[in-house]
Amino acid sequence: MELSPARFKTQAAASLADARLQSALEKLQDRFVVGRAQALLELDNADAVRDAAADIRARTLANLDDYLERFEAAARAAGAEVHWAENASDVNRILVEIAARHGVKRVVKSKSMVTEECRVNEALGTAGLEVRETDLGEYILQLADEPPSHIVAPVVHKSRDEIADLFVEHHRTPRRETIPALVAEARERLRPAFLAADMGISGANFLVAETGSALIVTNEGNGRLATTLPRVHVAVTGIEKVVPTLEDVATLLRLLPRYATGQSITNYVSILTGPRRPDDGDGPEHFHVILVDNGRSRMLGTDRHDMLRCIRCGACMNHCPVYQNVGGHAYGWVYPGPMGSVLTPALLGPAEARDLPNASTLCGACAQVCPVKIPLPDLLRNLREEQVEQRLRPAGERLAIRLWGLLARHPFLYGVASGVIARALRLYAGRDGAIRRLPLGRGWTLGRDFPAPSGRTFRELYVRRGRA
Numbered sequence: 001m002e003l004s005p006a007r008f009k010t011q012a013a014a015s016l017a018d019a020r021l022q023s024a025l026e027k028l029q030d031r032f033v034v035g036r037a038q039a040l041l042e043l044d045n046a047d048a049v050r051d052a053a054a055d056i057r058a059r060t061l062a063n064l065d066d067y068l069e070r071f072e073a074a075a076r077a078a079g080a081e082v083h084w085a086e087n088a089s090d091v092n093r094i095l096v097e098i099a100a101r102h103g104v105k106r107v108v109k110s111k112s113m114v115t116e117e118c119r120v121n122e123a124l125g126t127a128g129l130e131v132r133e134t135d136l137g138e139y140i141l142q143l144a145d146e147p148p149s150h151i152v153a154p155v156v157h158k159s160r161d162e163i164a165d166l167f168v169e170h171h172r173t174p175r176r177e178t179i180p181a182l183v184a185e186a187r188e189r190l191r192p193a194f195l196a197a198d199m200g201i202s203g204a205n206f207l208v209a210e211t212g213s214a215l216i217v218t219n220e221g222n223g224r225l226a227t228t229l230p231r232v233h234v235a236v237t238g239i240e241k242v243v244p245t246l247e248d249v250a251t252l253l254r255l256l257p258r259y260a261t262g263q264s265i266t267n268y269v270s271i272l273t274g275p276r277r278p279d280d281g282d283g284p285e286h287f288h289v290i291l292v293d294n295g296r297s298r299m300l301g302t303d304r305h306d307m308l309r310c311i312r313c314g315a316c317m318n319h320c321p322v323y324q325n326v327g328g329h330a331y332g333w334v335y336p337g338p339m340g341s342v343l344t345p346a347l348l349g350p351a352e353a354r355d356l357p358n359a360s361t362l363c364g365a366c367a368q369v370c371p372v373k374i375p376l377p378d379l380l381r382n383l384r385e386e387q388v389e390q391r392l393r394p395a396g397e398r399l400a401i402r403l404w405g406l407l408a409r410h411p412f413l414y415g416v417a418s419g420v421i422a423r424a425l426r427l428y429a430g431r432d433g434a435i436r437r438l439p440l441g442r443g444w445t446l447g448r449d450f451p452a453p454s455g456r457t458f459r460e461l462y463v464r465r466g467r468a
């Protein structure tokens with residue numbers, strides 16, 4: 001079944017029943033949740049750096065057009081070609097044109113979520129190009145013909161055994177068991193692909209307006225090989241990734257690896273500025289940047305505006321109790337977890353992803369750990385309101401919310417109604433005070449019993465104690 005954000009509930013149920021996935025998801029706790037907390041202890045001014053990072057992102061978005069123009073001018077001055085893509089088809093058309101212009105047959109890619117969003121691999125394949133993912137996780141997923149399930153650790157849902165089986169099936173070599181052996185096997189396959197490629201495609205973690213550079217942050221050497229070995233390089237990235245100066249990037253880089261993987265610094269930070277110059281030791285002969293809108297400019301100045309601050313660290317999903325239990329595929333599109341629950345409806349439209357804004361307990365953990373202070377629970381609440389207004393939620397649910405709203409605005413009525421309901425539920429419950437099937441609320445009791453109210457409401461107890 002092809003994944004879809006419209007099928008969140010079915011996909012989440014399948015994930016909960018998948019024992020292998022559940023054991024793979026346990027890695028999140030140790031590697032990312034504990035890792036982030038420890039890495040932040042090294043920063044004695046962590047709160048101040050976080051404030052500064054949020055401010056950089058907010059300031060840039062407030063003048064996005066200006067910074068993008070500055071980026072374009074600086075990138076062109078450095079010899080790059082800059083292309084503007086309004087949507088996914090523009091991205092794919094531009095890539096195919098660049099490939100045709102330079103006689104490209106083979107493409108290597110480093111990790112890029114925006115190319116997942118635009119289904120670049122499919123489009124290039126249809127145009128007759130051979131495309132090889134080179135990030136280890138993405139390479140594994142390409143063999144498995146699966147989408148990523150996390151924005152930083154795309155293959156977090158797979159165990160070492162599953163990967164070993166996949167390599168036997170595709171490489172037709174004896175089974176290797178250890179992680180270093182599996183990495184070595186992937187490397188043996190990927191090296192020839194780098195050497196044979198005519199074009200490299202990467203994303204960009206940031207675009208630097210003052211220098212016209214695309215900056216990529218990675219833990220694997222594939223990023224450097226994909227951006228320097230082939231004679232043509234194309235950086236494909238969202239328009240929101242621009243940052244004014246290299247100093248601003250330095251601030252963001254103090255947070256990104258810590259929040260993403262619990263590292264104080266990543267193995268590689270590559271700053272790509274134009275094609276190779278005559279005295280450069282390496283680098284592409286042709287350097288292109290594709291600036292992708294694909295729905296982002298529609299978010300500017302709306303309730304979704306703050307979501308554009310996202311630096312794709314993945315911390316919100318690592319700390320989200322829903323993501324921790326259902327994993328990334330349940331969300332059905334490129335961006336999972338709390339950030340995906342805002343971004344997917346914003347980019348695809350609220351009707352395409354009606355359950356995602358509800359795929360959150362609103363516990364607030366996501367906002368607490370977001371390095372750029374995106375108020376994710378507020379954005380999710382806005383989306384829920386919008387869905388009710390647009391009649392995208394079931395009629396019964398809308399009626400219940402209206403009724404609750406009416407009662408909440410009339411304290412006397414609220415007191416009477418809550419008293420009646422509490423007593424009715426008490427009578428309805430079994431002797432042990434547990435409700436096994438809640439009328440009009442089956443979702444609550446499908447997986448657990450609902451404890452019956454005591455029979456008196458908080459307000460009644462409060463009055464009884466003479467504090468009213």
Ligand code: SF4
Nearest residue numbers: 310311313314316370
């Ligand atoms: S919303 Fe915040 S925590 Fe989540 S990926 Fe984006 S920057 Fe990271």
